[in-house]
Amino acid sequence: MEEQQLVMIQETEAELNERFNEISRLVTYNQNKVLKAFQRLNVSDVHFTPTTGYGYDDLGREKLEELYAEVFGAEDALVRPQIISGTHAISTTLFGLLRPGDELLSITGAPYDTLESVIGHKQQVDGSLTDFGITYREIPLNTQGEVQRDLIKDYMSEHTKVIAIQRSKGYANRPSFSVDDIKKMIEYVKSIKSDAIVFVDNCYGEFVEVDEPTNVGADIIAGSLIKNPGAGIVRTGGYIVGRQDLIKRCANRLSAPGLGKEAGATLNSLQEMFQGLFLAPHTVGEALKGSYFTATLLCKHGFATTPSYDAERTDLIQSVTFNTKEEMIQFAQKIQQQSPINAYVTPEPSYMPGYDHDVIMAAGTFIQGASLELTADGPIREPYTLYVQGGLTYEHVKLAITEALCSLSLTTSK
Numbered sequence: 001m002e003e004q005q006l007v008m009i010q011e012t013e014a015e016l017n018e019r020f021n022e023i024s025r026l027v028t029y030n031q032n033k034v035l036k037a038f039q040r041l042n043v044s045d046v047h048f049t050p051t052t053g054y055g056y057d058d059l060g061r062e063k064l065e066e067l068y069a070e071v072f073g074a075e076d077a078l079v080r081p082q083i084i085s086g087t088h089a090i091s092t093t094l095f096g097l098l099r100p101g102d103e104l105l106s107i108t109g110a111p112y113d114t115l116e117s118v119i120g121h122k123q124q125v126d127g128s129l130t131d132f133g134i135t136y137r138e139i140p141l142n143t144q145g146e147v148q149r150d151l152i153k154d155y156m157s158e159h160t161k162v163i164a165i166q167r168s169k170g171y172a173n174r175p176s177f178s179v180d181d182i183k184k185m186i187e188y189v190k191s192i193k194s195d196a197i198v199f200v201d202n203c204y205g206e207f208v209e210v211d212e213p214t215n216v217g218a219d220i221i222a223g224s225l226i227k228n229p230g231a232g233i234v235r236t237g238g239y240i241v242g243r244q245d246l247i248k249r250c251a252n253r254l255s256a257p258g259l260g261k262e263a264g265a266t267l268n269s270l271q272e273m274f275q276g277l278f279l280a281p282h283t284v285g286e287a288l289k290g291s292y293f294t295a296t297l298l299c300k301h302g303f304a305t306t307p308s309y310d311a312e313r314t315d316l317i318q319s320v321t322f323n324t325k326e327e328m329i330q331f332a333q334k335i336q337q338q339s340p341i342n343a344y345v346t347p348e349p350s351y352m353p354g355y356d357h358d359v360i361m362a363a364g365t366f367i368q369g370a371s372l373e374l375t376a377d378g379p380i381r382e383p384y385t386l387y388v389q390g391g392l393t394y395e396h397v398k399l400a401i402t403e404a405l406c407s408l409s410l411t412t413s414k
């Protein structure tokens with residue numbers, strides 16, 4: 001590493017002391033929450049024992065689900081290697097809860113890209129919610145990226161069964177919603193229709209704050225184990241936590257009606273899922289430090305970053321907007337070069353199932369697509385925003401971002 005880069009790192013970190021202390025307090029709080037839950041539930045190494053076949057009487061699986069429910073302050077949970085991704089966890093939840101004639105209402109604008117085909121409202125998709133006669137409406141965010149509260153009442157009808165809230169901005173150009181924002185949304189929705197089921201897409205949000213949406217009234221939430229709650233060591237899986245009656249319906253959807261939560265072999269996944277949850281508060285803290293470092297350094301060099309370097313976080317997504325498509329692509333390629341895995345590969349924008357535009361993905365990760373590891377990706381569309389997230393160690397993030405920035409200024413200054 002060159003002298004100039006070391007100076008850049010030092011100068012940036014000098015501005016982050018107070019913030020890093022705050023993150024350390026957050027991590028301590030969440031680590032304690034998770035540790036106490038392990039102890040209260042008497043988690044033991046027998047719970048790592050794999051099951052095969054039907055997976056009946058899987059003690060470890062049952063303990064893990066109890067543990068998730070405890071940590072998230074909910075009644076019950078489904079935590080499975082058979083949930084293949086965040087999208088699958090969310091899809092399972094929506095299909096579990098909604099029936100033909102019911103309506104799904106998103107109050108936080110357009111959902112994450114891959115959910116468009118789950119809903120099937122834009123184009124006909126076989127097996128989508130729309131295909132099953134479930135209707136969908138969404139309330140766009142206002143120009144400041146805020147929920148249009150005054151419209152919620154008008155949009156709700158006797159058919160509105162599930163209200164969807166997305167915590168993280170995903171690939172959208174809007175702020176993410178804090179747990180406190182979500183709390184207010186839930187209170188308002190419940191004041192209009194007390195039996196509306198509030199679902200929160202919690203992807204990327206876990207352990208970034210002291211509370212989770214289930215602590216503030218969400219009925220059910222879902223996320224991916226190759227993001228925050230897997231701490232970078234869980235190789236596949238997803239979770240759904242929430243009210244027991246709702247989890248039961250999701251379980252019937254995931255496995256088969258009648259089998260519900262009772263089946264599903266865990267093979268060799270249990271130990272890493274327990275350990276991942278234990279490590280998650282710390283790893284999320286590393287990524288969080290990385291995202292503040294990224295925002296602070298890039299902002300200093302004239303790039304627009306959201307959230308800004310001094311804003312509070314509720315998720316791990318840090319977006320950086322580049323002046324040109326070429327700059328965006330080059331930065332992503334440099335991040336790839338700074339990865340532990342496949343550093344020699346050059347990512348190019350290309351088609352991805354579920355996305356409308358070509359997407360560039362720098363992901364030199366141990367686990368395919370694991371975005372709690374340092375990754376940089378985004379659809380190639382204006383305003384050329386790259387989403388930079390994750391980092392198993394803060395040190396990796398600072399090295400990679402600094403190198404990427406330096407290589408960019410080398411080429412642009414020519």
Ligand SMILES: *Cc1c(COP(=O)(O)O)cnc(C)c1O
Nearest residue numbers: 085086087112168170203204224
């Ligand atoms: C990542 C993400 C998803 C989908 O998760 P996958 O595991 O990629 O399918 C959904 N919503 C949000 C907000 C996300 O960040």
